[in-house]
Amino acid sequence: MRYRQLGKTGLKVSETGFGTIPILSGNVPVLPDYYSPDTDEAVDIMIHAYNMGCNFYDTAIPEEYGDAEYKLGVFAEKVGRQNIIISDKARFMDGNDMFREVMRSAETLGTYPDIYFVHQVDEKNQEETFSRYGALDALCDLKKAGIIKYTGIATHYYSVAERSAADERVDVIQTSGNILERGILDRISEKNIFRDKGLILNKVYAAGCLLNVFEPSELIGGILHYPFSCALIGIGTKEQADAAMKEEYSPVRFTFDEVMQRLSQHFSPIGCTRCQKCVCPNGYEVHILLRQYNYYHLGKSRWAMKKLRMNIEEVSESCRKCIDRQCMKTCPQNLRIPELIKTIYKMTCV
């Protein structure tokens, strides 16, 4: 296992980390597959990863990750709390709510987490998160009190990641990216403002979708040149831990065209990198719709279709009437977005 510095925290984190969604039990509405191991089995899998050098374990509160937080706490006690780094998160933007959740997490874990993230900060809830007495201020207070060591913002939005990078209160940023959805990573690589922050990467397998076309060695090797600190891999079995952690994979550089070519052997992929440079005056998040299309064809058909049906008809109708087509003017991939939206809408009508 190789290790990287986590920004300016002084922590050295394993290049691949353990994402705990797949070890949760119960019926939590999260995207990746999970295996519902009992606590003993889950702890066994985490020990297996630990023995391969993994020192970074990421979880979230029970509403988001079921009993994964509790299982991680049992594991931490077993291997020695000081030997691992725990990151935890909760989706609360108000400071009082966040304060309460961190204390509740500590109780569930049986220990204090090292890093605590405000989870799923987006363009709508960011003002509250970053405002005075918002969730970020609460994390700063908890850090001053020695309850957590570092503050974090977890987001799927480049604009929020950039704002976090510019904010002295934020120690660590968690965001998503993989060899297909590389747009945020490419933008982060170009900006010095991110250099002092720890960067945790999730969705390396695109919620498992990309494993239908690529090997773990390709998915992990393909992102190693990016300036992240730890790439989280969702792990639910020892075999999955082996695939992510047993070997030190060599970096490989896939061009975006090469990724498209491989996907084209299975379906007609949409070449969206999720860079989020397209802007729609109506506020439609084009990149999410284009992603659902690709995920649909990569095995997440029921989940993607359910999400698409929530607003694709409305978006399609707006795009049909749209004259300015602002979104296309800034798309580096030159995607014909309204036509793609129409294709996706037709797909949902079948």
Ligand code: SF4
């Ligand atoms: S075509 Fe118009 S309405 Fe449709 S996403 Fe682009 S800017 Fe928005």
Ligand code: SF4
């Ligand atoms: S549609 Fe174009 S601009 Fe928008 S996220 Fe995809 S690649 Fe980027």
